[in-house]
Amino acid sequence: MAKILIVDDREDNLMSISSLLEPSGYKLVKANSGREALKILLSEYDFALILMDVQMPNLSGFETASLIYEREKLRHIPIIFITAHSQDEENTFIGYKTGAVDYIYKPINPELLRAKVSVFVELYSKTHQLIAQEQKLIAINKNLENEVKERKLSEEKVKLLNLQLLQNIDKLEAANKDLDRFAFMASHDLQEPLRKINVFSERLDSEYGNLLDTEGKRYINRIQNATSRLQALIKDILTFSKISTDKKDFVKSDLSQLMKEVVSEMESEIQEKNAQIIIEELPSLAINPNLMRPLFFNLLSNSLKYSKKDVPPVVRIYSEPEMISEKLNGVESKRKYCRIFVSDNGIGFEQVFSEQIFDMFKRLHNHTEYEGTGIGLALCKKIVEVHNGYISAKSSLGEGATFIVSLPMIEQGEPSEPVRA
Amino acid sequence: MNTLPKYLPVLLADDDMDDRTLFSEAVTRIKVDIDLQLVKDGAELMDYLKNSAIIMPEIIFLDLNMPRVNGFECLAELKSTAAFKDIFVIIYSTTQSQKDIDEVYRLKANLFVRKPDSFSDLKNTLYQILTINVKEQFTSGTMQDFVFKATPLSK
Numbered sequence: 001m002a003k004i005l006i007v008d009d010r011e012d013n014l015m016s017i018s019s020l021l022e023p024s025g026y027k028l029v030k031a032n033s034g035r036e037a038l039k040i041l042l043s044e045y046d047f048a049l050i051l052m053d054v055q056m057p058n059l060s061g062f063e064t065a066s067l068i069y070e071r072e073k074l075r076h077i078p079i080i081f082i083t084a085h086s087q088d089e090e091n092t093f094i095g096y097k098t099g100a101v102d103y104i105y106k107p108i109n110p111e112l113l114r115a116k117v118s119v120f121v122e123l124y125s126k127t128h129q130l131i132a133q134e135q136k137l138i139a140i141n142k143n144l145e146n147e148v149k150e151r152k153l154s155e156e157k158v159k160l161l162n163l164q165l166l167q168n169i170d171k172l173e174a175a176n177k178d179l180d181r182f183a184f185m186a187s188h189d190l191q192e193p194l195r196k197i198n199v200f201s202e203r204l205d206s207e208y209g210n211l212l213d214t215e216g217k218r219y220i221n222r223i224q225n226a227t228s229r230l231q232a233l234i235k236d237i238l239t240f241s242k243i244s245t246d247k248k249d250f251v252k253s254d255l256s257q258l259m260k261e262v263v264s265e266m267e268s269e270i271q272e273k274n275a276q277i278i279i280e281e282l283p284s285l286a287i288n289p290n291l292m293r294p295l296f297f298n299l300l301s302n303s304l305k306y307s308k309k310d311v312p313p314v315v316r317i318y319s320e321p322e323m324i325s326e327k328l329n330g331v332e333s334k335r336k337y338c339r340i341f342v343s344d345n346g347i348g349f350e351q352v353f354s355e356q357i358f359d360m361f362k363r364l365h366n367h368t369e370y371e372g373t374g375i376g377l378a379l380c381k382k383i384v385e386v387h388n389g390y391i392s393a394k395s396s397l398g399e400g401a402t403f404i405v406s407l408p409m410i411e412q413g414e415p416s417e418p419v420r421a
Numbered sequence: 422m423n424t425l426p427k428y429l430p431v432l433l434a435d436d437d438m439d440d441r442t443l444f445s446e447a448v449t450r451i452k453v454d455i456d457l458q459l460v461k462d463g464a465e466l467m468d469y470l471k472n473s474a475i476i477m478p479e480i481i482f483l484d485l486n487m488p489r490v491n492g493f494e495c496l497a498e499l500k501s502t503a504a505f506k507d508i509f510v511i512i513y514s515t516t517q518s519q520k521d522i523d524e525v526y527r528l529k530a531n532l533f534v535r536k537p538d539s540f541s542d543l544k545n546t547l548y549q550i551l552t553i554n555v556k557e558q559f560t561s562g563t564m565q566d567f568v569f570k571a572t573p574l575s576k
Contacts, residue, residue: 192515195538196439202539231538238517 002121007037008053034059048124054083183241236375255282262296280318298376303344343402348395428454432478434466436487463490482513546571
């Protein structure tokens with residue numbers, strides 16, 4: 001509520017003005033001299049208005065007003081002078097201040113007093129409201145500024161992270177290429193001494209075998225066995241490291257035809273095992289035939305290798321289209337895939353191993369039970385990934401196995417942009 | 422060194438000592454009538470050939486990975502030099518790279534033989550090559566016949 005300072009040396013005047021203004025709810029502070037008014041104003045300056053009697057002993061109303069307005073903090077307080085009509089004194093004072101000064105003539109008209117007081121009080125409250133609004137707006141502005149700043153910083157951060165991500169991807173790809181190159185060179189250089197071991201242990205056996213007892217001959221045999229395993233391993237590592245990711249090698253190919261070619265390559269083994277290969281129709285897709293052939297070969301070869309002892313292997317190859325929904329860059333989309341199934345009636349394996357069998361060198365059997373280097377399925381996985389596809393296996397022990405290769409179906413000759421994985 | 426040359430002058434250029442020894446021993450064991458010369462790299466090969474005192478080989482077995490001057494460079498020089506271009510050059514290498522095979526084919530090598538993995542295979546291969554008239558047998562020049570496939574040993 002607005003505070004009003006009333007200054008008059010006559011107690012009865014103070015009383016009558018108070019009683020006129022009190023009903024309006026103002027907070028009234030009374031001073032009965034200019035000096036007392038100044039004293040009050042030392043500590044309180046949130047007055048909306050000062051009602052000042054002009055005719056006062058010692059310090060007159062005008063003198064008090066001048067002293068009040070000397071102070072910065074009090075300059076905003078409007079003063080209504082209560083005076084008996086006197087033209088000259090008014091003129092002297094108008095020089096000091098414009099606007100926030102008014103007069104009320106004695107005898108005081110109560111309505112006029114109330115009206116004038118309310119105008120100044122309202123002005124005071126409006127001004128204060130405006131100031132408060134202004135503060136609010138400044139604060140809001142500042143908040144907005146900060147938000148914008150923060151948002152910009154986040155954007156910068158995201159840009160930076162994105163850049164780092166892309167750089168990391170480049171680094172990873174380079175590292176992968178280096179690894180492939182290393183694997184290739186290592187395998188290549190390892191083959192030379194291996195060949196020597198082979199040649200000379202064979203010569204030892206054939207030319208000096210008669211000088212050795214059975215134990216000695218057995219040692220040579222073991223050397224030769226281990227050497228051929230090593231050779232198979234190196235050969236597989238070489239194949240693995242040479243896998244081309246070059247999109248130029250992709251060409252639209254009839255997969256049924258490709259599969260039939262692979263089957264005919266395996267003719268002797270198929271006959272040996274009395275196996276039956278059933279190929280249902282497979283679609284034509286844009287693939288790298290030089291990679292797809294070894295993929296099919298590996299899967300078929302596994303089906304024949306891991307067959308049950310007394311049951312002739314039956315391998316069924318068929319396909320199904322499938323829609324897979326994927327999230328790329330936050331956008332969900334559905335892509336059409338072709339699923340190729342290679343299903344056999346062999347010894348199978350526990351489903352719990354269905355993911356690790358695709359790991360490099362991972363085998364579920366000892367090399368004496370079933371020969372192999374443990375690279376075959378890792379190779380299949382790498383080939384499938386080059387085609388932006390997926391590979392998985394379903395099986396249970398003793399109930400055969402099904403390998404599922406999912407390849408994206410893109411009809412035109414161009415495969416889609418490689419998914420940066 | 423004034424021995425009369427035996428029937429067929431053959432030269433092997435290979436930097437690997439073991440391979441040179443194996444080749445020479447295989448030749449001895451299959452009892453073919455050849456006069457074998459051994460050199461250990463491309464530079465030595467060209468020096469040997471340019472020596473007027475020697476008898477020009479009819480067949481050169483040429484390894485690819487040799488220091489100083491490698492097999493590719495030798496092959497190119499042999500086939501572009503009038504005095505040497507009619508020598509039957511057999512590339513004798515462990516390489517499995519189709520790129521290498523294509524390259525030596527392009528450089529007009531006459532035959533490609535992959536170094537066998539065993540001594541008995543080596544004897545078999547050399548026997549099959551050195552007991553026929555290579556120039557007559559391997560003249561088709563097609564890629565198919567370029568890579569030599571030995572008839573497997575009958576057990």
